[in-house]
Amino acid sequence: MPLNILDYDPYLEPFKDDLSLRLFEFARTKKRLLGVDGSLVDFANGYKYFGFQQESKHWTFREWAPNAKKAWLVGDFNNWENNYELKQAYGGTWEISVPGLLPVGSKVKIKLLLPTGEVVYRVPSYIMYALPNENHGLDGVITQPKYEWKNKSPKLSEAPLIYEAHIGISTEEYKINSYKEFTRDVLPRIKKDGYNTIQLMAIMEHPLYASFGYQVSNFFAISSRFGQPEDLMELIDKAHGLGLQVLLDVVHSHAVKNIEDGLNYFDGTENQYFHEGERGNHPAWKTKLFNYGKDEVLHFLLSNLKFWLDIYHFDGFRFDGVTSMLYHDHGLGTAFTDYSKYFSLNTDVEAVTYLMLANELTHLFNPSATTIAEDMSAMPGMALPISAGGIGFDYRLSMGIPDFWIKQLKEKTDNSLDLLSLWWELTTRRPGEKNIGYSESHDQALVGDKTLMMWLANEEIYWNMDINSQSLIIDRAIALHKLIRLITFSLAGEGYLNFMGNEFGHPEWLDFPREENHDDFQHARRQWSLADNENLRFKYLLAFDQAMLNLEHDFKFLESTDPVQQLWIKDSDKLLAYKKGQLVFVFNFHPSYEQKLQLQFSKKPELIFDSDDQKFGGFGPRSSFGWSKGTLNLILEPRTAMVFKIK
Numbered sequence: 001m002p003l004n005i006l007d008y009d010p011y012l013e014p015f016k017d018d019l020s021l022r023l024f025e026f027a028r029t030k031k032r033l034l035g036v037d038g039s040l041v042d043f044a045n046g047y048k049y050f051g052f053q054q055e056s057k058h059w060t061f062r063e064w065a066p067n068a069k070k071a072w073l074v075g076d077f078n079n080w081e082n083n084y085e086l087k088q089a090y091g092g093t094w095e096i097s098v099p100g101l102l103p104v105g106s107k108v109k110i111k112l113l114l115p116t117g118e119v120v121y122r123v124p125s126y127i128m129y130a131l132p133n134e135n136h137g138l139d140g141v142i143t144q145p146k147y148e149w150k151n152k153s154p155k156l157s158e159a160p161l162i163y164e165a166h167i168g169i170s171t172e173e174y175k176i177n178s179y180k181e182f183t184r185d186v187l188p189r190i191k192k193d194g195y196n197t198i199q200l201m202a203i204m205e206h207p208l209y210a211s212f213g214y215q216v217s218n219f220f221a222i223s224s225r226f227g228q229p230e231d232l233m234e235l236i237d238k239a240h241g242l243g244l245q246v247l248l249d250v251v252h253s254h255a256v257k258n259i260e261d262g263l264n265y266f267d268g269t270e271n272q273y274f275h276e277g278e279r280g281n282h283p284a285w286k287t288k289l290f291n292y293g294k295d296e297v298l299h300f301l302l303s304n305l306k307f308w309l310d311i312y313h314f315d316g317f318r319f320d321g322v323t324s325m326l327y328h329d330h331g332l333g334t335a336f337t338d339y340s341k342y343f344s345l346n347t348d349v350e351a352v353t354y355l356m357l358a359n360e361l362t363h364l365f366n367p368s369a370t371t372i373a374e375d376m377s378a379m380p381g382m383a384l385p386i387s388a389g390g391i392g393f394d395y396r397l398s399m400g401i402p403d404f405w406i407k408q409l410k411e412k413t414d415n416s417l418d419l420l421s422l423w424w425e426l427t428t429r430r431p432g433e434k435n436i437g438y439s440e441s442h443d444q445a446l447v448g449d450k451t452l453m454m455w456l457a458n459e460e461i462y463w464n465m466d467i468n469s470q471s472l473i474i475d476r477a478i479a480l481h482k483l484i485r486l487i488t489f490s491l492a493g494e495g496y497l498n499f500m501g502n503e504f505g506h507p508e509w510l511d512f513p514r515e516e517n518h519d520d521f522q523h524a525r526r527q528w529s530l531a532d533n534e535n536l537r538f539k540y541l542l543a544f545d546q547a548m549l550n551l552e553h554d555f556k557f558l559e560s561t562d563p564v565q566q567l568w569i570k571d572s573d574k575l576l577a578y579k580k581g582q583l584v585f586v587f588n589f590h591p592s593y594e595q596k597l598q599l600q601f602s603k604k605p606e607l608i609f610d611s612d613d614q615k616f617g618g619f620g621p622r623s624s625f626g627w628s629k630g631t632l633n634l635i636l637e638p639r640t641a642m643v644f645k646i647k
Helices: 010-034 179-193 229-241 295-311 322-326 349-365 400-411 419-427 452-457 472-491 528-532 538-555
Strands: 051-054 058-064 070-075 093-099 107-113 119-122 130-132 138-141 161-166 197-201 218-222 245-250 316-319 370-373 395-397 435-437 495-499 565-570 575-580 583-588 595-600 606-610 624-628 631-636 640-645
Touching: 010 295, 010 349, 138 218, 161 179, 179 229, 179 538, 218 295, 229 245, 245 295, 245 370, 295 316, 295 349, 316 349, 322 349, 349 370, 400 419, 400 452, 400 472, 419 472, 419 565, 419 575, 435 472, 452 472, 472 538, 472 575, 472 583, 472 640, 495 538, 528 538, 538 606, 565 595, 575 595, 583 595, 583 631, 631 640
Parallel strands: 161 197, 161 495, 197 245, 245 316, 316 370, 370 395, 395 435, 435 495
Antiparallel strands: 051 058, 058 093, 070 107, 107 119, 107 138, 130 138, 565 575, 575 583, 583 640, 595 631, 606 640, 624 631
8 A cells, every 4th residue: 555645744754664564554453353355344343242132032132251250140120130140152252142122221230250259240331321329330221222313414515613512511500411401402502603513522421520521431321411312312313403413522542440330350350451550551541541452442442433323323523532542651741843753662553553443434334424633742644544644534633722822821921922933833734634723622621721711801701791891801802812713713724623612702610510629510511691691792702703603604715725825924013914715814913003914916805804893892893904906905903803805
């Protein structure tokens, strides 16, 4: 297979052997798993074999526990007794076949006798639903969801505009929200705002709510705290009916350490799913790390991906924690300053192979699916096709940009904004790879940090966000919030992401109810009423966000094949202009002075967007422009931006 990645980036030539190894290991692993004629889509059918399966006249249950000496299926359907003993089958699998119908709704566990004589109880690994029990653990629940799908997944004709959402915190009430309430109350907001894709967090079952869904225990189970499987199916179906695609924030980078609830020591051995010893423990996250070189683990994880695509009709995945997967040191403390850092003994080739398999499977099962990598290291080829020598993701997240903005707001003055550094940060990509740009995600909102609007406004956000108040701090905050989002939206990627509520400058931070805050829900909710209140300035930021997204709806410039063209940049004036697609963007980041600029065009441009418009909380239109003999003469007020259409 040719290494076309070298055509994208000739600087990778010294690492040709490493890139060839990437393709060799991928091909070798596929052949080992599939044989000569096997299909990856057929291979990833674990969820159709393991767990509970209803046949025509009987039901079966199967579990993989190779270290066990005996196994029983116990639950409230048989009074937790030992009368459902499983038989040992091939490859460490245990199974039982029972006449009749599945005891749907019964709480269940698998009981295992270990070689040591110890008896342990485990939640079945392929369980689709689990509920908390009185021992602060989880019990599996037999479920057979039935839902009549009404809508097909929409096909996007524009760049992905992603609304990152968490079901539990999506209510203004002091409680955990539900799938049904999200469907009723939040889906219409997302559609009205102009987003075309939803990225759902914390769906895979996780015992600790405060983990934000990133310490998964049951990979095939939805989070029961939000509702029933049919409720999630209805949410996705109705999103599809609104023209919204739905991505799952999938966590295959690690798993929770919990033993009775999850996979850790499932059959009494440390190495059933995870690496042995220290390699199996994440030093920072205190979680377990999968052994991606083990065929049974590949089967489990790939089956998990197909399950979410097949059973719940998700339209793709955002893969969490990819950097942690790629390197033996998980990227902790490593500065990726040159290409040699990506191709070394520190690179986990088995994890790279798994990610390639995951991408191929996802796109084979659904050619329209979208995959996004959360990789802070900027591994070359992450978002290039496997056929070119890449890892196969459609997009990578532009993860350095939120850090740039937070650092600017925390440590520097407005006058010290370096436009050249900003331009480099926003426009530098791995050659040929597409990015999802964002100015802030859930990461920046977590307790210990603050959203952009809170960094800009701080305590003034509590007292001076009404439309009649006068506050220079709030004026600055609103103006910069708009500029930061517009320049990031238009430059940082071929798609865009926003975390729920940030579109209107949601105040404060995120903190889940936990023992340390006395189970307080104050910061684990979204205050939608702030944006709906006609007397508060949050409405201006929401209107700005909606109008900003309409630029992509109307002109489809984010994925334009025309490269972005810098028209003007002068750091001392804090003045920047560039052309992307049919649109010209002009920014004045100066905090105090209006700036003049002349740009040459063959035809008179049309002003279509002004950040200083009063409907966006501005004071204008104050900026002005004129046209004379091919010259656009501009006067921009401080902290304003204008967008022109080139006819």
